[in-house]
Amino acid sequence: MRTIINNSNKPQYNLALEEYVFKYLDIDDDFAFLWVNEPSVIIGRNQNTIQEVNNTYIQKHNINVVRRITGGGAVYHDFGNLNFSFITRNVEDNVNNFRKFTQPVIDMLRSIGVPAEFSGRNDITVEGKKISGNAQSYYRNRVLHHGTILFNSDLDMVNNVLNVKIDKIESKGIKSVRSRVTNILPYINKPMTLKEFQDELLKFILNTDDITPYIYELTEEDQKIIRQLMEEKYLKWEWNYGESPDFNLQKSNRYPGGKIDVRLNVSEGYIKSCKIYGDFFGQEDISNLENLMINQLFEENTIRKLLEYEIDKYFFNITLDDFINCLFY
Known part of the structure; x- marks a missing residue:
């Protein structure tokens, strides 16, 4: 398994990088990499953006809205949230197998004192509260699995930026969005910054104390295609919002x-x-x-x-x- 060190906080670039590695990078290796977005709402592939976000609040606070290529629901990212991506060969037991891909993350969290467990169709929870949501996409012989980890995120922002449907809240037997999510930082059994957590998680996933031999360095040609994908897709209103035809x-x-x-x-x-x-x-x-x-x-x-x-x-x-x-x- 290889990794890419990505220090960008721009969601448009980060999602373009992820899609490039998933669909276009002509290397047969599996990949795992971690990344952090500046304040953003990341919309699921099949969602109606206008209905999902509080557009007035988002525009006032200059929060990014970007659509991803995987299904699932809208999520809020900020500098207290860590994202992880696995890109692997599309073998039969990888398709829709959220438990398999989240297990290394759960094992690492447990190793630092966080009582994490897999829950529902695509979540990791701690004491019944969600700390990670996950999604997948499939392309030819490849699987993309990515997820979030709430490390020390501003949880109140979830209520501010998202129009979460009452039926989704009620289906989980809870009273509000804020009451069903939590950060992992209070559970960690030693002092740790997000960067330190990120470094430890990557070493755990790669099963090494030295990630250097596993790093893939993006070439100038790689970067050119990633930037083109970002500009032609992830920075475009047509992709992130799209037109909604009239329906009766x-x-x-x-x-x-x-x-x-x-x-x-x-x-x-x-x-x-x-x-x-x-x-x-x-x-x-x-x-x-x-x-x-x-x-x-x-x-x-x-x-x-x-x-x-x-x-x-x-x-x-x-x-x-x-x-x-x-x-x-």
Whole structure:
């Protein structure tokens, strides 16, 4: 396994670097690297940005809003939050296996006194409170798994910058966003800065006391492509917000695999446009499913037959019956 030392705090660059290593770096090695963003909201691949963020607060405080390529929900990053990325070969037991990728992080946290455990579909918790959320993406023969670690983050900012849905809070049996998250710093059994924690975690993941032999140095050509990806994608309004077409039918529901929010424009009984939002995870790009729905008769048996062998590509732990129930009941 290799690593990249990335000292950038710009989320647009950091996500471009991550995508470059994931999709375009022509090296067969697995990678693990750590990074810290300046204050930012990182939006899930399938989310409606306008609905997820408090735009007035974000603009007033000059907080970045950037969409990532993985599913899941919106998260707040700042200088007290550490991000980790694993990029590996797409072997069968890596797909949707959040527990496997989070285990090294959990083991390291336990080694410094933090009683961390895997929880739900994609979280690491401490005493029932979330300290890490995780997400995945798949491209050809590669898996990207990344996650957050709340080290000493400003937890009150989560309420300020995000419009967290009541159904998500209630589904977890809690009263507020602030009450369901915590930082790991109070649990650590020795004095430690975020940088010291970052260094220890990377050594633990690589199973070494000297990371030098494992470092991949980005070339000028690497950097050129990363900057181009940043400028053409992660700095663009079209990617981070995107246009929301007009719809005359909206259906949404929450399932064990996450929330799905379907917007349809139905005319004379046929689907003319389709947009699917949510914090779900899936292996294929949801835009393929949206395109599949266009020009189909908006009728249960038609949609059920259309998606009978397709639904598992787009949703993990959301069934065809769940999707049909969301649309028609």
